[in-house]
Amino acid sequence: MKMYDRSGFPNPARIRIVLSGKGLDNDVEFVPVDLIAAEHKQQAFLDKNPSGVVPVLELDDGTLISEATAITEYLDNLDGDPIFTGRTPLEKGLIHMMQRRAEAMVNDPVGIYFHHGTPGLGAALQAYKSPEWQGRSDWAERNRQAVEAGMRYFDHVLENREFVAVDYFSMADITVFAGLAFAEAAGLSVGEELKNLRAWRARVAELPSVKNRTGQQFLAEDARRLGF
Ligand SMILES: N[C@@H](CCC(=O)N[C@@H](CS)C(=O)NCC(=O)O)C(=O)O
Structure with missing residues (x-):
């Protein structure tokens, strides 16, 4: 492969x-x-x-x-x-639901903020950006706010549970983890007050599949x- x-x-x-x-x-x-x-x-x-x-x-x-x-x-x-993707129909449903929420609420708006609110991947990619959105700081700002709301949502989800979708580390956790890393790279960090999300991220970072x-x-x- x-x-x-x-x-x-x-x-x-x-x-x-x-x-x-x-x-x-x-x-x-x-x-x-x-x-x-x-x-x-x-x-x-x-x-x-x-x-x-x-x-x-x-x-x-x-x-x-x-x-x-x-x-x-x-x-x-x-x-x-x-x-990572569920062993039972219920697990599969929950994992896919939460991983799509992660993409929609964190990863996708981070991507928009990164490309339109920061220099993104640099000059060579400018030509491929949709002209109507170039330089639209309100668009970037709305997406930055969406990322913050997404982080708050996942902090709430993790209030009483160890992982995002089911009781083990799944594809949904992987998506959120990558989304937060992307956010960090775009200058959007997880607020100090989001204690559940921060604790979860520290735990996940130590898992062998993530560390290695x-x-x-x-x-x-x-x-x-x-x-x-
Ligand atoms: N929905 C896609 C997203 C993939 C994606 O956005 N990849 C980024 C790298 S992390 C990329 O190729 N970005 C290049 C670009 O946006 O021009 C997936 O889940 O694979």
Whole structure:
């Protein structure tokens, strides 16, 4: 299998956690995609994923799977023993519900804020941004507020429970964890008052599949190019 992604970026990190948890790290060849040079918006990559985003998994027979949730489902079920996506119909329903909430309430608005309220991935990607939204600070601000509301929501969810969707670490936790990392990178940190969310994040960061994931570092080369 090949994984088209970029070390240090949040959605690729979701899959690297899954690979680590499933013991599949050595079954995948990582193919780096240069997001800062907008390689993912060129035709060769769009032929693999018309959405123009990473990660994309390519199976040995050439089948392409994109979307972190879809890739997670595939990898988690390969051995017939899912540990991240639910074992029963109820668990599957709850996990998918909460992971989609995480995307809608945290990860997606962080992405909009990152691309429209900060320099984002830099100059090469500007050409691919929708012109009507460029420089719209009210749009960025509304999404920043949405991220804060999303963080408050998950803090509330975690008031009386250990994990986001079910009583073990699941795909929903992975999505929230990656969303918070992305938020941090965009300059949006989890407020001191969100004690449940902060405690959960500290716990999750120590889980073996999260701690041992391959290539979790943001590439020094990318950090330099983005001026971090
Ligand atoms: N819904 C997609 C989101 C993927 C995504 O946004 N990936 C980011 C990297 S973390 C990306 O490729 N961004 C490039 C861009 O927005 O131009 C998924 O779940 O895989």
